[in-house]
């Protein structure tokens with residue numbers, strides 16, 4: 001595990017849990033052709049930190065590519081499919097941060113940010129951290145849990161680069177923390193850790209099996225599905241989330257998807273492409 005203050009090691013690592021991540025493909029970490037010895041060393045150290053294998057000479061399959069610029073997930077057999085990385089300075093996230101709906105954004109409304117400034121949110125299915133970033137940019141303190149070492153490595157790389165960004169470094173590293181582990185276990189033991197405070201909101205966005213034809217699914221989502229598959233154990237997240245959250249649990253679902261754990265929420269909010277199911281505490 002890299003020794004970065006914003007990354008917390010999970011006590012219960014993925015291998016010990018019955019909810020082990022359903023990884024379909026484990027990508028090897030590699031580097032571009034003609035990489036400098038320094039870059040090779042950096043890639044080897046990232047691989048060892050996340051218990052992934054390193055192979056500097058690979059030309060096929062799903063890989064994690066360590067370039068000078070960033071770490072990215074790439075399918076070498078499909079060069080036209082873009083790479084997947086965490087870039088909190090991307091045009092899309094910058095536009096959303098500066099010109100998005102702010103607290104009127106569907107996710108902010110679902111979390112209940114109106115009139116609140118510094119809510120503590122536990123994003124128990126962090127993925128590429130975009131929802132967490134939107135909430136952090138609106139003032140929330142966000143703890144992110146991610147079980148896939150590959151996705152966690154991408155997130156850690158994005159957080160590391162944000163520390164050097166003129167626009168993000170002042171607030172992002174203090175508001176976003178990454179925990180690598182299994183959310184069901186970590187939530188059950190959350191308040192036993194001295195550094196952890198009970199969250200106002202637990203936010204859940206597990207992978208949902210896509211019913212659309214694969215060509216219609218966004219390229220990035222296709223790579224993600226190749227890497228992780230659907231989160232078959234997602235129903236098990238709701239009970240520990242309800243037991244931990246002080247104010248509400250928010251579940252992001254594709255429009256038309258069944259409720260998580262077949263449990264009807266108190267409020268259903270329809271976003272553009274998604275529905276937010278809100279479970280109120282008390």
Ligand SMILES: C[S@@+](CC[C@H](N)C(=O)[O-])C[C@H]1O[C@@H](n2cnc3c(N)ncnc32)[C@H](O)[C@@H]1O
Pocket residue numbers: 019021124125126127128129130131132145146147148151181182183184205206207208228231234237
């Ligand atoms: C759909 S993605 C989340 C996308 C995220 N909301 C975003 O804005 O980028 C779901 C992620 O949750 C992770 N995940 C699912 N179940 C988990 C669990 N029990 N513990 C930790 N991570 C989990 C998956 O590995 C995947 O990366």
